[in-house]
Amino acid sequence: MTPRAVDLHCHLLPGVDDGPQWMEESVEYAREAVARGTGTIVATPHVEQVDVRTIGDRVTEVQRALDEEGIDLRVVPGGELKPASIGDLDAEELELLAHGPPDARWLLYEVPFSGVDDAFLDGAHELRSRGYGLLLAHPERSRGFLEQGAALLEPLVAAGALFAVNVGPLTGHEKVERTQAARHLAETGMVHLVATDAHPPRRPYQLADAEPWVDRSAFTVVPQRVLDDGVGA
Numbered sequence: 694m695t696p697r698a699v700d701l702h703c704h705l706l707p708g709v710d711d712g713p714q715w716m717e718e719s720v721e722y723a724r725e726a727v728a729r730g731t732g733t734i735v736a737t738p739h740v741e742q743v744d745v746r747t748i749g750d751r752v753t754e755v756q757r758a759l760d761e762e763g764i765d766l767r768v769v770p771g772g773e774l775k776p777a778s779i780g781d782l783d784a785e786e787l788e789l790l791a792h793g794p795p796d797a798r799w800l801l802y803e804v805p806f807s808g809v810d811d812a813f814l815d816g817a818h819e820l821r822s823r824g825y826g827l828l829l830a831h832p833e834r835s836r837g838f839l840e841q842g843a844a845l846l847e848p849l850v851a852a853g854a855l856f857a858v859n860v861g862p863l864t865g866h867e868k869v870e871r872t873q874a875a876r877h878l879a880e881t882g883m884v885h886l887v888a889t890d891a892h893p894p895r896r897p898y899q900l901a902d903a904e905p906w907v908d909r910s911a912f913t914v915v916p917q918r919v920l921d922d923g924v925g926a
């Protein structure tokens with residue numbers, strides 16, 4: 694059986710951030726995701742825009758709505774971190790956002806649009822020192838990635854962090870330099886996995902859209918393994 698796709702980065706929760714405003718929008722996106730082969734979505738709101746302690750209940754609410762509609766999708770709580778959010782979160786809250794087995798927990802950490810800077814690298818070291826591996830969200834969207842960002846991130850990758858490249862840049866739906874960066878990563882075998890970073894109803898990307906650019910394993914078996922087996926801290 695073909696493995697179903699797993700999306701580790703998706704703004705699926707309604708009414709929390711710049712994702713869907715209404716439950717109906719979440720449900721419609723989920724319906725399409727399932728039709729296109731997705732089986733699991735980690736709901737990753739911007740953590741600075743939500744009380745982290747409410748994410749579990751919000752996910753339960755979405756799951757209930759999907760179950761009522763007969764939409765066969767598993768929704769898992771998560772969150773997308775920025776450097777500025779880290780200091781505000783205690784150990785219990787970080788755990789609510791994390792995934793993986795006890796010895797390989799990981800967090801989704803957003804590479805800044807403005808470029809890799811000291812605040813980002815300091816935040817990465819803090820998360821690592823607090824015991825987490827890093828899933829680096831959309832490095833290809835970070836300004837100057839090919840010129841200097843990739844080299845600045847290299848030590849994190851060497852230490853086990855993974856690049857989670859977005860569907861949009863890969864498929865040519867964003868600025869040309871982001872597409873060039875995403876495709877360069879694809880050509881050099883550095884797309885560790887693909888995520889949608891969908892914000893339905895805007896940017897309603899689906900994992901299957903990435904199929905011309907990467908092997909299906911980048912959005913099926915690899916993210917499933919990340920969820921189940923973790924990322925090295």
Ligand SMILES: [Fe+2]
Nearest residue numbers: 702704773890
């Ligand atoms: Fe995101």
